[in-house]
Amino acid sequence: xxxxxxxxxxxxxxxxxxxxxxxxxxxxxxxxxxxxxxxxxxxxxxxxxxxxxxxxxxxxxxxxxxxxxxxxxxxxxxxxxxxxxxxxxxxxxxxxxxxxxxxxxxxxxxxxxxxxxxxxxxxxxxxxxxxxxxxxxxxxxxxxxxxxxxxxxxxxxxxxxxxxxxxxxxxxxxxxxxxxxxxxxxxxxxxxxxxxxxxxxxxxxxxxxxxxxxxxxxxxxxxxxxxxxxxxxxxxxxxxxxxxxxxxxxxxxxxxxxxxxxxxxxxxxxxxxxxxxxxxxxxxxxxxxxxxxxxxxxxxxxxxxxxx
Amino acid sequence: xxxxxxxxxxxxxxxxxxxxxxxxxxxxxxxxxxxxxxxxxxxxxxxxxxxxxxxxxxxxxxxxxxxxxxxxxxxxxxxxxxxxxxxxxxxxxxxxxxxxxxxxxxxxxxxxxxxxxxxxxxxxxxxxxxxxxxxxxxxxxxxxxxxxxxxxxxxxxxxxxxxxxxxxxxxxxxxxxxxxxxxxxxxxxxxxxxxxxxxxxxxxxxxxxxxxxxxxxxxxxxxxxxxxxxxxxxxxxxxxxxxxxxxxxxxxxxxxxxxxxxxxxxxxxxxxxxxxxxxxxxxxxxxxxxxx
Numbered sequence: 001x002x003x004x005x006x007x008x009x010x011x012x013x014x015x016x017x018x019x020x021x022x023x024x025x026x027x028x029x030x031x032x033x034x035x036x037x038x039x040x041x042x043x044x045x046x047x048x049x050x051x052x053x054x055x056x057x058x059x060x061x062x063x064x065x066x067x068x069x070x071x072x073x074x075x076x077x078x079x080x081x082x083x084x085x086x087x088x089x090x091x092x093x094x095x096x097x098x099x100x101x102x103x104x105x106x107x108x109x110x111x112x113x114x115x116x117x118x119x120x121x122x123x124x125x126x127x128x129x130x131x132x133x134x135x136x137x138x139x140x141x142x143x144x145x146x147x148x149x150x151x152x153x154x155x156x157x158x159x160x161x162x163x164x165x166x167x168x169x170x171x172x173x174x175x176x177x178x179x180x181x182x183x184x185x186x187x188x189x190x191x192x193x194x195x196x197x198x199x200x201x202x203x204x205x206x207x208x209x210x211x212x213x214x215x216x217x218x219x220x221x222x223x224x225x226x227x228x229x230x231x232x233x234x235x236x237x238x239x240x241x242x243x244x245x246x247x248x249x250x251x252x253x254x255x256x257x258x259x260x261x262x263x264x265x266x267x268x269x270x271x272x273x274x275x276x277x278x279x280x281x282x283x284x285x286x287x288x289x290x291x292x293x294x295x296x297x298x299x300x301x302x303x304x305x306x307x308x
Numbered sequence: 309x310x311x312x313x314x315x316x317x318x319x320x321x322x323x324x325x326x327x328x329x330x331x332x333x334x335x336x337x338x339x340x341x342x343x344x345x346x347x348x349x350x351x352x353x354x355x356x357x358x359x360x361x362x363x364x365x366x367x368x369x370x371x372x373x374x375x376x377x378x379x380x381x382x383x384x385x386x387x388x389x390x391x392x393x394x395x396x397x398x399x400x401x402x403x404x405x406x407x408x409x410x411x412x413x414x415x416x417x418x419x420x421x422x423x424x425x426x427x428x429x430x431x432x433x434x435x436x437x438x439x440x441x442x443x444x445x446x447x448x449x450x451x452x453x454x455x456x457x458x459x460x461x462x463x464x465x466x467x468x469x470x471x472x473x474x475x476x477x478x479x480x481x482x483x484x485x486x487x488x489x490x491x492x493x494x495x496x497x498x499x500x501x502x503x504x505x506x507x508x509x510x511x512x513x514x515x516x517x518x519x520x521x522x523x524x525x526x527x528x529x530x531x532x533x534x535x536x537x538x539x540x541x542x543x544x545x546x547x548x549x550x551x552x553x554x555x556x557x558x559x560x561x562x563x564x565x566x567x568x569x570x571x572x573x574x575x576x577x578x579x580x581x582x583x584x585x586x587x588x589x590x591x592x593x594x595x596x597x598x599x600x
Contacts, residue, residue: 118324282425
């Protein structure tokens with residue numbers, strides 16, 4: 001169909017309508033997070049912010065500092081109490097600490113996953129490891145049983161190991177969850193590299209570790225990126241493990257701290273302002289990854305679903 | 309030490325972190341979930357063997373049946389919604405036209421957002437009085453004169469509200485699976501169909517869909533397995549309410565374990581979820597094996 005028939009107008013009309021529908025919730029959240037309270041909470045929604053403000057971002061990011069300020073101000077000067085209170089009435093939660101916590105867990109999961117899966121994939125492909133096929137079956141076994149059905153024994157295990165309430169516990173659980181797809185992807189990646197390359201390096205007297213880092217990994221970058229992006233996706237987007245295994249405020253993960261904002265708050269406009277700002281903050285890292293590593297993202301996320 | 313021997317040792321050493329992680333954080337909890345489900349777990353002291361008591365307790369619990377029923381209703385309603393949108397967008401993206409890569413990356417965009425974030429975003433869209441969806445619905449005459457539309461008022465409306473969010477958030481994954489299936493269909497079929505004078509809808513109905521059957525089955529199984537694990541969207545958006553009418557199986561398990569501290573029954577619930585998902589995954593893998 002080369003000619004411009006009316007079909008094509010329909011085709012693009014439908015597609016662009018869908019694009020608008022898909023983008024709208026994100027766009028709406030983004031502009032809501034910049035609207036002044038009076039514009040945010042109104043019976044006549046505006047489709048772009050007339051007055052930009054960063055106050056919600058300021059509140060959720062600098063929550064602890066503002067809280068301290070508020071506490072000292074109200075203690076010091078009772079006379080000016082009313083005014084200061086209206087200026088610094090804080091609701092909900094700060095997200096700075098949770099953001100850092102989530103970043104630590106995600107970074108830890110990515111690094112550990114890459115190390116474990118690279119070595120695992122290498123040993124199960126290139127090297128003459130005994131029981132190779134059995135080990136491989138063992139490693140991909142978890143795809144048959146989603147981790148969500150093991151939350152109770154996992155909680156017990158972490159408790160016995162003293163790893164509840166710790167970032168390490170979450171990192172280890174996420175890494176274990178990444179094993180099937182990670183080892184599978186790395187195995188595929190190494191499989192496609194000709195074995196002669198390794199033999200040449202061996203003749204030159206390189207150690208196995210040297211061969212991995214300088215010969216094999218540079219050739220396995222697409223596989224590596226897929227594993228990395230998926231590890232980021234799994235750990236950053238996790239809710240249930242973070243909710244169950246972490247219970248002290250200083251170790252809270254980002255997604256959980258947003259729940260506290262959604263639940264609390266006596267001021268309606270501050271609650272929704274903070275929640276939309278918080279949603280944007282939690283979406284930002286993942287959208288940056290998506291923008292630059294889109295094809296790996298699609299492969300990783302659907303690969304995990306399909307469990308090839 | 310011979311070279312082979314050395315290589316074997318290095319191999320074992322390299323695979324050992326993966327195996328240790330697997331043994332501690334997968335195999336042990338897996339075995340333990342059965343062990344826990346046959347024992348009573350008092351807050352203090354040793355666990356006591358109680359046989360099937362935990363399962364009996366669980367099966368006699370009305371909340372279990374309610375959550376099971378709700379999980380199935382949710383699965384049965386959200387699966388067709390997801391599938392229709394996924395199939396539509398997959399067909400659109402498979403056309404030989406300018407811009408399909410762009411459209412595909414936009415349709416996939418909500419998938420990368422976490423379920424939690426998507427729930428918060430839609431919570432705001434549905435927010436009472438000021439949510440933009442509520443505003444739009446009222447504009448079109450829903451909710452009557454008083455303008456007090458609240459989607460969270462009844463269990464049914466809450467579920468449909470969450471379904472809409474999930475469709476927005478998740479159809480992208482199924483779209484990718486269906487696109488992969490569509491791309492595997494050879495052009496000959498379409499050409500033959502064209503030669504026979506079939507209209508576009510006839511081609512879709514009689515050529516595309518039958519050939520796409522394996523991918524369709526895969527997408528449907530995925531959606532069913534995913535819906536049975538539903539947790540975040542309901543915890544965040546409905547909190548199981550109103551009056552526990554939107555409580556899913558996983559939510560019930562978490563409540564049982566961490567609100568009522570009944571670890572035994574909670575473990576037995578975990579075993580039930582595990583069996584359901586195991587059966588679904590086996591079907592899924594068989595489908596995948598057979599067709600790819």
